[in-house]
Amino acid sequence: MSLAEFATRRGLSQSAARPPLRQYIAQLWQRRHFVWTFASSKSISLYTTARLGQLWQVLTPLLNAAVYYLIFGVLLQMSRGIPDYIPFLVTGVFVFTFTQRSVNTGAKSVGDNLSLIRALHFPRASLPFAYVILELQQLMMSLIVLFAIVLAMGEPLTAHWLLLVPVILLQLAFNIGISLVVARLGAFARDITQLLPFMLRTWFYASGIIYSLAHVQNRFQDQPWLVKLLEFNPGYVYVELCRHALLAKYRNYVEDLHHPIGHLWWYALFWAVLMFVGGFLYFYRAEERYGRG
Amino acid sequence: MVDVKEKTESVPAEASPQIVIDPTREPIVVVDGLHVVYRIYGAGGDKGTAATALLRMVRRRNRPQMKTVHAIKGVSFVVYRGDAVGIIGSNGSGKSTLLRAIAGLLPPERGAVYTDGQPSLLGVNAALMRDLTGERNIVLGCLAQGLSLEETKAKYQEIVDFSGLKPEFIQLPMRTYSSGMGARLRFAIAAAKTHDVLLVDEALATGDARFKRKSKAKIEELRKDAGAVFLVAHNLEVIEETCNRVIWVEEGVMRMDGDPKTVIAAYTEATDK
Numbered sequence: 001m002s003l004a005e006f007a008t009r010r011g012l013s014q015s016a017a018r019p020p021l022r023q024y025i026a027q028l029w030q031r032r033h034f035v036w037t038f039a040s041s042k043s044i045s046l047y048t049t050a051r052l053g054q055l056w057q058v059l060t061p062l063l064n065a066a067v068y069y070l071i072f073g074v075l076l077q078m079s080r081g082i083p084d085y086i087p088f089l090v091t092g093v094f095v096f097t098f099t100q101r102s103v104n105t106g107a108k109s110v111g112d113n114l115s116l117i118r119a120l121h122f123p124r125a126s127l128p129f130a131y132v133i134l135e136l137q138q139l140m141m142s143l144i145v146l147f148a149i150v151l152a153m154g155e156p157l158t159a160h161w162l163l164l165v166p167v168i169l170l171q172l173a174f175n176i177g178i179s180l181v182v183a184r185l186g187a188f189a190r191d192i193t194q195l196l197p198f199m200l201r202t203w204f205y206a207s208g209i210i211y212s213l214a215h216v217q218n219r220f221q222d223q224p225w226l227v228k229l230l231e232f233n234p235g236y237v238y239v240e241l242c243r244h245a246l247l248a249k250y251r252n253y254v255e256d257l258h259h260p261i262g263h264l265w266w267y268a269l270f271w272a273v274l275m276f277v278g279g280f281l282y283f284y285r286a287e288e289r290y291g292r293g
Numbered sequence: 294m295v296d297v298k299e300k301t302e303s304v305p306a307e308a309s310p311q312i313v314i315d316p317t318r319e320p321i322v323v324v325d326g327l328h329v330v331y332r333i334y335g336a337g338g339d340k341g342t343a344a345t346a347l348l349r350m351v352r353r354r355n356r357p358q359m360k361t362v363h364a365i366k367g368v369s370f371v372v373y374r375g376d377a378v379g380i381i382g383s384n385g386s387g388k389s390t391l392l393r394a395i396a397g398l399l400p401p402e403r404g405a406v407y408t409d410g411q412p413s414l415l416g417v418n419a420a421l422m423r424d425l426t427g428e429r430n431i432v433l434g435c436l437a438q439g440l441s442l443e444e445t446k447a448k449y450q451e452i453v454d455f456s457g458l459k460p461e462f463i464q465l466p467m468r469t470y471s472s473g474m475g476a477r478l479r480f481a482i483a484a485a486k487t488h489d490v491l492l493v494d495e496a497l498a499t500g501d502a503r504f505k506r507k508s509k510a511k512i513e514e515l516r517k518d519a520g521a522v523f524l525v526a527h528n529l530e531v532i533e534e535t536c537n538r539v540i541w542v543e544e545g546v547m548r549m550d551g552d553p554k555t556v557i558a559a560y561t562e563a564t565d566k
């Protein structure tokens with residue numbers, strides 16, 4: 001008789017084994033307070049030594065917006081007829097930053113917490129979840145700044161703003177999913193964290209943050225597939241839907257260009273479900289190996 | 294896979310290379326031919342210039358900056374309910390690694406660890422954040438160990454009292470604590486949870502003499518609740534006092550497994566040379 005047989009016969013189970021999916025989800029749900037507390041603790045400790053403290057949560061997005069406005073609005077004159085270019089740009093930057101930062105921190109979420117993984121039991125997916133929640137908390141701060149800017153630029157407060165809630169929720173699901181994927185990749189191939197900034201910057205420029213896709217599509221009239229492809233890009237989808245929710249002038253401007261956006265909602269849903277479910281399963285399948293590094 | 298045979302009169306436990314199982318007792322941890330390999334990044338033996346990195350890529354040497362450390366090399370043993378097992382060995386012999394592998398925190402390269410219930414490490418350091426107040430760290434540490442929000446609230450005052458920290462310090466960031474205060478709070482948080490199989494790594498019982506006594510009593514209390522206890526320590530007296538069995542690990546291999554007196558005597562003899 002082998003030791004393994006002896007152990008199983010006496011009802012012992014393997015200690016480094018991955019729990020069944022259903023049980024794993026239940027464990028993750030049980031840790032939801034940990035995920036939330038971990039996220040807010042991280043965000044508090046981020047600014048604890050700065051003199052202005054938590055004020056940086058608002059100042060950082062504000063300064064970001066100022067830099068982009070200076071470069072793309074003033075120096076490069078990218079507005080090209082887009083009404084209210086500042087709110088257009090700032091909405092794009094803030095909303096895309098949510099995805100961008102989720103990917104960046106998600107990729108490091110396992111590697112940076114190896115000592116935690118090697119000390120305590122918890123579903124490892126808690127970590128990418130926590131980092132995306134942290135980014136969501138930052139986004140909320142950014143949104144307050146954004147609302148102030150948008151209202152200050154004379155945009156009306158309309159019922160359309162409520163559409164922001166489902167868009168952000170779908171984007172949240174998408175971000176969690178993509179962050180789970182890069183978390184697994186980053187856990188076993190650290191090089192990915194060096195490569196990601198370049199990929200993310202490319203993604204940024206392809207997502208219509210500083211220009212309007214509705215505006216430039218005329219330039220690609222002989223390549224309609226390219227416009228279709230750019231439209232399918234999740235980075236663009238969430239940003240564009242947020243703009244349509246917030247900016248009345250931009251909404252009218254795009255309508256005048258005869259550029260429907262109804263299908264973007266389907267894309268948003270598609271990407272959110274695909275990434276969330278796919279990313280979760282992908283991360284889960286390596287659950288027992290994350291401690292090895 | 295390690296073959297075992299049942300205990301008979303003629304085979305004394307520690308003399309046999311084979312694992313002998315006692316069918317009358319209830320096993321709680323079975324370690325079967327366990328190998329653990331660590332992967333360490335950034336250990337790079339050669340010069341870390343871009344040119345050498347490129348050369349390595351050209352030569353298709355996989356994962357350039359990675360080194361592997363074979364920390365545990367085929368360890369097998371069976372621990373029964375009620376056992377208190379001391380693990381001894383010199384620095385870097387693989388004691389802590391063995392503990393983490395039993396806890397299921399380090400995946401085995403080969404072999405397996407079977408347990409009844411979830412073994413857990415007494416230690417919460419990694420979950421705490423220096424920049425946060427003691428108060429927030431207590432909540433964070435409890436949640437990280439898997440306590441629910443209600444349990445955390447219920448245990449909060451108990452933890453503060455046990456740590457013996459003055460109320461004004463609880464509101465300060467942990468980075469302002471002295472090392473003794475930090476250790477006391479960490480121990481208090483870690484001890485707030487009950488465990489099926491308790492794994493205690495050394496250096497937990499730090500602090501002043503009074504706190505050492507307190508924490509020793511607390512470990513004793515946790516030990517009574519747990520099904521089995523593993524204790525890693527350099528202090529052989531502590532091991533001899535609290536354990537009914539000692540495993541001696543050296544360079545990732547189990548040198549001896551038996552009653553405390555015999556193993557500690559052999560260990561002292563080997564290290565005094």
